[in-house]
Amino acid sequence: MIEIKQLHKYFGKLHVLQGIDLNVNKGEVLSIIGSSGSGKSTLLYCINGLEPIQQGQITVDGIPVHEPKTDINKLRQKLGMVFQQWNSFPHLTALENVALAPKIVRKMSKDAAKTIAEKQLRHVGLGDKLDVYPSALSGGQQQRLAIARALAMEPEYMLFDEATSALDPELVGEVLDTMRLLAEEGMTMICVTHEMSFARDVSDRVAYFHQGHMEEVGPPAQIFGDPQSPHTRKFLASVR
């Protein structure tokens, strides 16, 4: 379970997250929606310790993320993350991209790392691209490669930071399908997204962020059908 209590985050004087309280249960899919600059991506960076926090606490399965004594590299193995920019390692083939972290972080043998990399690449539909370099893959394929790379660490949670925002419209579908597949398999997911249909159809809960606050959170039917906050209503009206 991921527990966020009274989280405050500043970038200099800018108060980006202003007292966020949120729990995400095992097996749950939470989508975070909101306009740009509302702090939703920053929240994901804070959850896996890529950004320091100034106040409050985040725990993952009871382990505080920002405590100095926490082995953050070990904790991050529980938290797969997929970014807006896929960031494939350009000097490695698809298979090597996925096998790298299992080999050096999980200390798996070369063969075991290769086996798990192959399995995850097939999982995301890239079984025929094992020996291809990222430069020869489309944006959608590279994003699926990034998903496979995160899955190869066998994480318990997956964080998606606008995973489809940088893609051409015709490539968005294949990445969303992969995310749907993971949700169906029971993966715990936090998805920062602008894809309202995904948030509505796949999520168990949807949270709406506005200017550093979590305005409201609830089942998709409630957020999309009967939003309580005027900000949420305004935002949803603008994206429909």
Next chain:
Amino acid sequence: MSEPISFFSGFQANDLLFLGEAAGRTLLISTLSITIGTVFGIFFGWALQASRWLAQTTIGTILDMFRSVPLIIQLILFYNFFPIIGWNTSPFAAGAVVLSIYTAALVANVARGGIEAVGIPMRRAARSLGMSYWQDLRYVVWPIGLRAVFPSWVGVALSVIKDSALVSVLGYMELLRASQILITRTQEPFIILACAGAFYFALSYPLSKYSQKLEESWTS
């Protein structure tokens, strides 16, 4: 009437051997300086990138001085400075030390550029997989950064091979110094400088060619 005495004698085959030996010394001092300078340069480049303020004001300032002052001035200053601090050094050692620092100063900027070429999003992606700072440097930043700045490093290495000619002012018998001696004896500067140039080319060309091959293998 006896023939006039000549102090000069023409260019002979064994003079080529003399130049060849000198080219060997050029190769030695260049290889040594490039190797040591590159190792230190990478370290300095990393320090400049990792701790901006502290490294910039300390290492950065010193390296800027070495980059800005002409190498010939550095060589003469240091060669005369070493005995003052009680280190009676040979022209080779003084030349190697100064050339190494000079190379390090140039490589530091190349290395910093290499690290910065990788970009924060890529490094965050690596860290998000559970890689430690050092694993990220070793497995992600190093290979990607190296490919980005390798041509610049080759440029530095080639220029250091040529700049090593300046060590001749300390009396080290490298290629240029040997050529000057031969020119004095033979009065045939054209042939001798052409031979010396050919030796420099022979030293530099394999590095240039090998680096091209390496870059091609990275892009294929």
